[in-house]
Amino acid sequence: EPGAAEESIRDIPPSAIGELSGFDAKGFAVANKGKSLEAIVEQVRDGSTVRVYLHPSFQFVQIYVAGAQAPSMGRRLAKSEGTADDTTNVDDSGEAPAPLTTAQRLAASTVSTEVPPDRFGREAKHFTETQVLNRDVRVVVEGTDSFNNIIGSVYYPDGDTAKDLSLELVKNGLAKYVEWSANMLDVEVKIKLKNAERQAKKEQLRIWTGFKPPVTNSKPIHDQKFTGKVVEVVSGDCIIVADDAAPYGSPSAEWQVNLSSIRAPKLGNPRREDNKPDKFARESKEFLRTRLIGKQVTVEMEYSGRISTMDGQNAVPVMNSADTRVLDYGSVFLGSPSPADGDDTSSVPSTGTQPKINVAELLLSRGFAEISKHRDYEERSHYFDALLAAHSRAEKAKKGIHSDKLPPVMHITDFTMVNSKKAKDFLPFLQRNRRHTAVVEYVFSGHRFKLTIPKETCSIAFSLSGVRCPGKDEPYSSEAIALMRRMILQRDVEVWRLLPLCFVHIFIFNI
Known part of the structure; x- marks a missing residue:
């Protein structure tokens, strides 16, 4: 039949017959990224590297499994690296040397020109x-990596299920987790690999035999759970809660x-020009303020950590230093099961053990915080997997x-930090409107506060008209401050009838 002979000829690539010199690994990876390819494993170089024969493309490809690295199987040194000539016997008499016997060649190749396998390399x-x-x-x-090695996941059948080779190696203590190649995987797979390595370390399986966890600055907090009202948002990752009890x-x-x-973006220090707020720092804090202030929350304390105070908010874990302080960390859950308008509802926990809305997960899902990079055996959130997924x-x-976009810039003039003349000159502009919407920023005493008026882009000090509360160290002073903190701190309020006092930059208002 015409053309039958031509149709019966397969056009196979050079790699199908073992010729890899012209193989374009990067081009192959780009063309097949994310695709599921059927293959047969022809060779196992070490626990985490296999040579497969792909079909129907009929190509030999070496695959390094993503997210795991098994112990090395050693290597054979080049001839120039050897310590003896493996072709002849050296004769001191000057006569022609005799060729090596087969036994001598074998001994030379196994003793002087091989690097032995790592511990548990053969087992892997x-x-x-x-x-x-x-x-x-x-x-x-x-x-692919920087050397054009192909990185991939290998799945093999086990009954009715398919198992991930890298996960099984890590789970059995025959490979370690590798962050750079795991970054190519889905976040759910990364979480499984990290958890598998952590469990293998705890059980001291194989390569982790004798493993001793490093000393960390964090300690777990057990059985400490309470409910209360959020009275202050310090930053995008720190709040103050008043215990109901x-x-x-x-x-x-x-x-x-x-x-x-x-970790939320740092707010910086407004008194220092060289310590400006990070991108989205104010937005992160404002997001928490509008969601949490005055709300009932459930707090699960999880661990405490020692941090350095040398760099202000840029805390670095250290040990046994005088310039340190201990912070308590926990998970905070909103009392309302319904997120605010515009929130990503996918951030709401779906597991039965996690009650209602995790505030940290909500922040991460909106892009107002980043995941902390914990070291091995360092304490972390009990809901760390959900946080990783939201991030x-x-x-x-x-x-x-x-995002690549910058948040809108808002310049606030703080009249509590300028001279009294500037505050007095600005007062007529505030008096043009009888009412102002404002936010209470700070409580000085039961009747004196710091107020920010967003529409006028300014902050002022002010007092309640017709009221005087106990001053510092007077009876009931702390109770008055605590009451005002719970009632109005960081709340949206309306002020009116702004009048000057003899302390020019102080204003009177009625709520």
Whole structure:
């Protein structure tokens, strides 16, 4: 039949017959990234590196499994690296040297020209051979490294399920987790790999035999859970909660709670020109203020950590230093099961063990915070996996700090930090409107506060008209301050009838 001979000829690439010199690994990875390719494992180089034969493309490809690295199987040194000539026997008499015997060649190659395998290298290779060698597998190409090695995931059948080779190696203590290649994987797979390595370390499996966890600056807090009202938002990752069980004015009534395992942008120091706020720092704090102030929350304290105070808010974990302080970290859950308008509802926890809305997860999903990079065996949030997933969603959507856009700039003139003449000159501009919407920024005493008026872009000091509360060290002073903190601190208020006092920059208002 005409043309039958031509149709029966397969056009196969050079790599199908082992010729890899012209193989374009990067082009292959780009063309097949994310695709599921059927293959047969032809060779296992070590526990985390296999050579597969792809079909129907009939190509030999070497795959380095993503997210894991097994111990090395050693290597054979080049001839120039050897310590003896492996072709002849050296004769001191000057006569022609005799050729080496087969036994001498074998001894020279195994003793002087080989680097032995790492500990558990043979066991890791044997494990991979028993699972995938000469078997049908599924390969998902993830990318390439800087040396054009192909990184991918290898899945092999086990009954009715498919197992991930890298996960099984890490789970059995035959490979360690590798961050740079794991970054090519989905966040859910990364979480599984990290948790598997952590569990293998705890059980001291194989390569982790004798492993001793490093000393950390964090300590767990057990069985400490309470409910209360949020009275102040210090920053995008720190709030103050008034415990419902403690009386007003009690030193133990208010808890400073730092949200576990997240870092919000730094607010900086307005008194220093060289310490300006980070991108989205104000937006992060304002987001928490509008969601939490005055709301009932449930707090689960999880761990405490020692940080350095040398760099202000740029805290660095240190040990046994005089310039340190201890912070308490916990997870905060909103009392309302319904997020505010515009919130990402996918950030609401779906697990039965996690009540209502995790505030840290909500911040991450809006792009107003980042995940803290914990070291091994360092304490972290009990809901760390959910936080990682929320952070990944925000990164993909380019929200908040992950976007290329800059937030709108808002310049606030603080009249509590300028001379009295400037405050007096600005007073007529405030008196043009009878009423102003404002935010209470600080409580000095039961009747004196600091107020920010967003529409006028200014902050002023002010007092309640017709009221005087006890001053510092007077009876009931702390109770009056605590009452005002719970009632109006960082709340949206309306002020009217602004009048000057003899202390020009102080204003009177009625709520």
